[in-house]
Amino acid sequence: MLNNRIFLIVSILVLFFIGCEKDTASNVEPINEISGRSSWKIIQQEILDNNCAGCHSVGTSFGNQSELILTADVAYENLIDRDPHNQSAKDDGLELLGTEGLASLYKSYLWEKINAPDKDHFYADHPQYGEIMPLGMDFLTNGQLEFIRQWIVAGAPETGAAADSSLLQDSIRFVDVLFEPLQPPDVGVQYHIGPFDVPPNSEVEFFQRSDGDTTGPIYITRYELMMRPNSHHYILYGFQNYMPNAFVPPEGVMRNIRNPNGDYNLSTIASMQYHVFGLGTQWRRLDYSLPPGVALYYSNEHGFDHNPHYFNYSDTTIIGELFVNVHMADPSEVEIVARTLQVGDQGFNLPKGEVTTIIDEWYSDQKMYIFELFSHAHELNTEFAVEIAGGERDGELIYVSYDYSHPPVLKLDPPLEINQGEGFRLIATYDNWRDYDVSFGFLSTDEMMLVFAKYYTD
Template sequence: MKIIVFLSISLLLLMIGCNSEESKTTGPNNDLVNLSTYEVIQTEIWDQSCISCHMIGASYANQSGLILTADVSYGQLMNRVPSNVTAAEDGLSLVGDEGYASLPKSFLWEKINANDMDHFYQDHPEYGAIMPLGDDFLTNGELEFIRQWIEAGAPEAGQVADVELLTNEARYTPTPFEALTVPKSGYQFHIEPFTVGPGMDREIFIYEKLDNDAPLYVNRVEIAMQSGSHHFLIYQFNNGLSSFLYPPEGVMEKPFTLSPTLILPI
């Protein structure tokens, strides 16, 4: 199908960072051997890597409906239907208590298993992003510890995984970002680097003027984005919009400051 693009294209990019390296410790300590497996998950994984986003009042907690602070996290996870509509329709729960049968039906596991990232994004694009957001994924030891806990029925009490697993601090490393080759015909747009603070999200809207005298017929769009980014949208301006109302060219704007009557999705 051919798409006609008039006058301009604007870009929306969302990037989110949940981890804070400053607050994260490394490896297990001797006190962990006296804790239940879930207490270890809470103190060494949720508290270190997740609660900056998944705490009461945080924007991402409001969006996902998931709180991972110690007072409520277990009840928030167990046998709950995900707020993600597609995951719910697929029959997933956040964490089940059926042992081995629960792992492939766990939305939590789908979301944190960075080593299976290709499957996640190719087979389940509606599931959102791998967690924690950014490139500081859970370590292989943390993932194995959680996997064994789920396969043991995800108990709140008792020890079902060895804390020595946490000494494996290797983690999935995404392929470094590389800009696309400039096309022989067509247009290429580039968004300059920008920062996203720990526990924050940021949406970017950029207006780029094409200066085309006639409609352009687009039959292919190729996109490359930094790991941790998603929601790439392309719009054209309403043909009846006066040019003096256009936002500044090439300047990063907040999308919600623009009237929805000014733009039309392509």
Template structure:
């Protein structure tokens, strides 16, 4: 047996029993004088390096002869021995993170140093491969670095993904849901507690069931909320459960979900090892299925746009007015939207019921005879050279937001008893924006379903507000945070569907929020102004392409004199300033919301 074998035995002994060695001092060629005589191999602090100098005596007078070696292997064996065997990220322990790093190296996603390869090469064959992974995983599972399953779930999964973002003591979300998920209290906060969500409570769910087996999975609201691969069931069968969590992502990996599922099936104990830690190796995240048409609604209407070409190396934004053709008032309590790859957003606009040609600005008077827009005609916002179409700009000045998303698929249900009321002869102006700078999205296509509900089922008539900040500048090559306060009611643009504005009322009940920005947005926060939760963050988006749709159940009550603060951070990496604009190369700062007033 060679020295490497004995070294590895010592490393394992150190790992298990806690022995330690003193590090070799960290030096470089500059520490041994301005000479070119080859000295040998020494420790640099991170790895062994070959040095030259005048002698083995350092510039400060220490004789380091014993720390200069004849070969890399000898240097590494003696100086690096205190690292845990398999600990390729040098954090002091062998765990699943090291396994993930090694797998990424094997499949070609990252590079490792000789030092890391040596540490991970368990069978000493000179290669870091799946054989070494199996051996290292066995070391982990045999208890050399074991923790209780719940400890791993709470500290490594729930706390960084759920508590740090929302469910921490004192935050708006923790108070709204009465749920704190920091690791010190999360177990008692979850186990067999009744959820705040009324629909989940009515279905007999608890936050986290301890009965074990498949029944525990079915009875656990937590599992419903995090199980991303089952999102179709979540949104179709439980439309009032809110959103998949963590809100807006990043979502849990398939490995994390499998690990939590195995723990739930085992009765969700607070102590003990009941789930296979190797499941966490799977870092993939569920992805939506291929684009296919939506099914036609039984009680509703479907809109379809496309397929239409998207200019190669550019972007295309189009409109198409499509009427419902209703003779009486209708109530809408659900909409479903599906977008093909490459989409930036899809928005359904409409036109206020009482708008007339007198509302047209002078430069748009030529539209008086063509309003509303021609049915089903595809209208471009700009041509392939970026020149805006004046007709489209004029129509946009009259539009009001009705529904929309930046998600590839969304199926949104209003809360029970809540619906939008739309007038006779209602229509939607579909706005679709696709990007094709990569050349990989040559065409665009969208589907949208609107679902109707009987009037006798409606207890609250909903409406929409839009908070839009157009007055900002993002300096070149800088990260900038823009803040804008919107006070209620004077600065709320509301009553889009003529269901009643807010200028003469004292409070509104907000049940949905979502943001809209472009690609230079880093973070979009919404904070409360006034009330018991003054300055509390109630909404955060970290992904400009897929901002979360926050459902508030119970609704957020915004009273006279309160408001919402929009605080958005952008990074402008270009060499020119950026301002508000309609193109993807410009920026936006918009918050949409649904509310009712009684």
């Protein structure tokens, strides 16, 4: 009898520890076990269950308020092709989550709510959308966000593997940082522009040339940027080697793009004809690295030209200021030399009170490998799409933006191959609600239709 009791107790203890061991293992499930599940099941079990379903469940105040339940039994059907409960998001044409791939990503209220690295845009442009989620918890990791992004771009399927599960190993989270100086690069150069005043109800856009402390050709592998708020954009240009010395701007001098009377400054416009695009962004913070072994070549005959553009439609003066780091590599470390591309239409006209779609095509005379792509337009732009033009993939959508002020920067890994004779079809739609016609120009009240890319060739 005693032996039977001992056997029973030992058996219970063994089962208890086995059970604990299994529970412990499930909490830190290895990636190879994760990869055996569908992408949606991974999102549900590894992300939604741990970060969202606690509040978005039946009977909770959050679930009732949002009318969104994210428990495993109903989450997928509650997200797909559903309108958001938030009226502002609904009025803006968003849906919780669509299945149209890339086009659905930037019309997704779910993506707006979880994409913490884009929080400046979220709170500045959509103050009625509520809070970044998950509320009261850490932001989702970079790996979780990229996994969800890839899944949405693949059409948000309920079954099958649509995203790379190894992305979940990236546990870094976005950390919100106020404006502060950047640490100078170990190898490279730092530029500091400003501070400068932006008067009430005005815009300030200028160019400022910097020689820096480098001479001769350079190979750029990374950019960092930190700007004060209210920046419309920042562009870092180089200069063509053949620019006449008479057109080389003085170093460290602010050259306004317009004179006080509003006319273009012709001397500034003249130097712009020799610009070589290097870096451009409408994001206040940026840290961008080129792919491993790839570097952007610049002959560096005349230094760099900085182009900040600030706007201020308040009643008080604000301050503009920025830091930019250009990280460089020794030529011996460079395997592939990259170049920049700028295409677009500068001859369009937008009639007052009308919605107009402009289509422009560009074709390449060589095979190109595109690894970065983004658009640039102003406030009348409502949609900016880029398709492949020519060849067997003609009409394939590769980029879309519905937000002129924060267009997505598309990073392509592996790079997008554009064959000789193929190119880009730019399709931009503008709603000119003003009482006058609008055409291409440099003020934010003018319009633009540009695409920038980085690429390399064979």
